[in-house]
Amino acid sequence: MFNRFFRSVLRRAGHSARRIGSDHSGIAAVEFAYIAPVLLLMLMGTFEFSRAVSIDRRINSISAMASELVAREETINNQALQRVAEAMKHVMQPYDDDSIVLRLIAVRASADNATDTRVEWSYERSADSNSTPYSQCSAYTLEPGLVNKGTGVIVAEVGYTYEPVFGNFIYRGLDFTEVKAEDGDTTGINRNWTSKAFHAPRKSCVDYNGTNCVMNCQ
Structure with a gap:
């Protein structure tokens, strides 16, 4: 009697095992x-990558547009410079514009030495x-x-403070300052992304606050 019971249990167990083994209905869920x-x-x-590319393009556009307008x-x-800065903040939309730093600097080379470049005037917003x-008259280094x-x-x-939406969950240990280091080359802007652009004045200079473009740096 015990043997029959034991064989019956084994048959049922074997049947259940074969049924489970042939059941593929949960494979998709497990794979997913x-x-x-x-x-x-x-x-x-x-x-995040597409967002970063979009912000990067806006930062580069702001530097190019601002220097050209001035x-x-x-x-x-x-x-007038304040109005330019306020207009540039609209370029960042729909992204956060509170961290934007905009500097506009007029730089002129010495009449005797093209590498002796100094600040005529500067403005920061x-x-x-x-x-x-x-x-x-402070020295300002330009590309040769x-x-x-x-x-x-x-x-x-x-300058702009870039912060990923997902924080350090994905980008742990990544220095965003290094991501755009080639575009930075700025001094004293406490932001992790920077951009710089240059435009030659339409006239010989841009007269700032009635100085008549006079700069005595001797």
């Missing part, structure tokens, strides 16, 4: 459970306040060949 985290990371990474003018003052980032003797250029420096 394995790949779902990978797909989620890929989705988050793709979203270079077109013959004369300019703080109020940050967090709804104005300041002067560079003192007049950018200006000739006695000529000038309008420089726009832009």
